[in-house]
Structures are given as C-alpha cells and as structure tokens.
Amino acid sequence: MQSQPDACRREGEIGLARRHDSLIPFSRDHHQSLVRAVRMINAHSAAADRIAALQGFVYEWDRRMRQHFIDEERLLIPLMLAEERSRLVGDHDALRSMVEQARTIVEAGAEDGGLCGEAGTRLEAHVRWEERVLFPTIEQRATPEELASLAYETARIDADPPRA
Numbered sequence: 001m002q003s004q005p006d007a008c009r010r011e012g013e014i015g016l017a018r019r020h021d022s023l024i025p026f027s028r029d030h031h032q033s034l035v036r037a038v039r040m041i042n043a044h045s046a047a048a049d050r051i052a053a054l055q056g057f058v059y060e061w062d063r064r065m066r067q068h069f070i071d072e073e074r075l076l077i078p079l080m081l082a083e084e085r086s087r088l089v090g091d092h093d094a095l096r097s098m099v100e101q102a103r104t105i106v107e108a109g110a111e112d113g114g115l116c117g118e119a120g121t122r123l124e125a126h127v128r129w130e131e132r133v134l135f136p137t138i139e140q141r142a143t144p145e146e147l148a149s150l151a152y153e154t155a156r157i158d159a160d161p162p163r164a
C-alpha cells in the first residue's frame with residue numbers, strides 16, 4: 001500500500017510567526033496561499049481532486065496572489081540583497097508559469113501531469129521562505145524610516161479590496 005507523502009498534513013498546521021505591522025498584509029495573504037498549497041500537495045489520489053486543487057490555486061491567484069506578487073516586488077525588492085532578489089523573482093516567475101499551466105489544465109479538464117504536487121510544493125516553500133527567512137531579515141535590516149514607509153504602503157494595500 002502506498003504511504004501518505006511526508007508533506008501530507010492538515011490545513012490547520014500552517015501557523016505563521018507574528019510580524020512587524022508593515023508586513024502583516026503580506027502575511028495575511030500567506031495564510032490563504034498556504035491553504036491552497038497544502039490542498040495541492042494533498043490532492044494526490046484522484047484526478048478530480050487534483051483538478052479541484054488546481055482550480056483553487058487559479059482562483060486564489062486571480063483574487064489575491066497576482067497583486068500580492070506585484071506588491072512584494074515593488075515594495076520589498078528595494079530592501080533586499082541581490083541573492084534574496086534572485087530567489088524571490090525566480091520563485092515568482094516559476095509560480096506565474098505554473099498558474100498559467102494550471103489554468104489551461106483546469107479549462108481543458110486535462111490530466112495534470114504532476115503539476116498539482118509540484119505547484120503546491122513550490123508555493124509552500126516560497127511562502128515558508130518569506131515567512132521564516134526573508135521577512136525576519138527585512139525586519140532586522142531595514143531602518144525605522146524604511147519600515148515606516150513600508151507600513152504606510154502596506155496599510156494602503158490592506159485597505160484595498162479584496163484583501164479587506
């Protein structure tokens with residue numbers, strides 16, 4: 001009998017660390033992204049489950065993630081080192097490509113060819129890296145003025161639906 005993948009876990013197990021106010025709107029989005037990621041990782045047994053999980057990924061992308069990526073690139077890249085920028089942009093580009101593949105698969109009702117697990121794993125790893133590595137680094141390295149400016153911008157984002 002095939003065992004459950006190591007990554008298989010319940011959606012309640014996605015608790016994230018407390019953030020500086022300037023980064024809270026991003027972290028709030030991360031909760032939703034992780035829910036979608038875990039669903040994709042766990043949807044391994046039936047093709048219909050994988051299509052549904054990919055559909056959730058596309059839905060979340062259109063609703064929130066597309067703009068989240070744009071906002072992170074606009075607001076956080078100026079606060080990042082070259083190596084961090086490279087990781088962030090590489091992940092974002094890969095996930096942009098995956099969500100367009102997912103959209104095609106969902107619209108065609110086609111076999112996902114492993115995309116579901118791949119996209120879930122990539123999305124989860126990206127969010128975990130931001131929460132565990134990138135955001136704490138920015139919180140420590142940025143000046144109070146930079147954090148205040150970031151907080152001003154993210155408060156405006158936070159007030160703008162559909163994040164509200």
Ligand SMILES: [Fe+2]
Nearest residue numbers: 069072126130
């Ligand atoms: Fe990101």
Ligand SMILES: [Fe+2]
Nearest residue numbers: 026030072130
């Ligand atoms: Fe993010």
